[in-house]
Amino acid sequence: MVFAILAAGEGSRLAHEGVTLPKPLVNINGEPMIDRLIRIFIKAGAEKVVIINNDIHPQTKYHIQQLIGNNMPVELHVKTTPSSMHSFYELMPYLGKKKFCLTTVDTIFRENEFYRFIDDFKTTEFDGMMAATDFIDDEKPLYIATDNQLNITGFYDSIDHFNCDNHINHAQSVCNLISGGIYCLDSKAFNTLERCMKSGMSRMRNFQRQLIVDGLKLKAYKFSKILDVDHADDIKKAEEFLK
8 A cells, every 4th residue: 555645845834933943844752743644554554655745845755865875665756736635636647547645744642552543444345545633723723524323525614614515414414523634545535636737726635525526426434533744742742642
């Protein structure tokens, strides 16, 4: 199974708050975030780890090239993209025709929960499994609506957005989880991604909505807690969480 990391963002909020390292190289308990993900992915059985990085921060590129030079199963694609969905599209040729796992570089989770998540996805008949949590500490969370079996029925920008959706049976769906930025998908999702790109869409959340429209069967997998490192004070939060 191939694992992929979206690391093409600028990390502007961290930079504006005085963090001098590019986001992928920010240390969490002494380990760069991108190194942590690669280590966990290899332990989870990754055939290879594919990374997209922008051409704004050469420091990250050199760091990853060193890992490749040390015989790590890593491939690097360098390109600055306008959104995470565009980054995903750039990685598509590297992901093969089987199941894969895609994540943002700054997602922080408990390792044991992640390994169970991957094990479940490897055997599931669903087209995709999305990491989700009821811990909300995000400026713009993406809410996930599910039925009582955690089958995903929709993706929403807010609870009000969910409540106003007349196409969903609110008696059978609840909306109390948010996306954790970890996406496990089958390669049939590429057809949806191609359509999103051709129609001029951007952002991963719009791609996820289109997966539902296209009839793919998605399941939410609940983690106890997932954090994103968007601000300087998130670094300490992440370190405390992982202790």
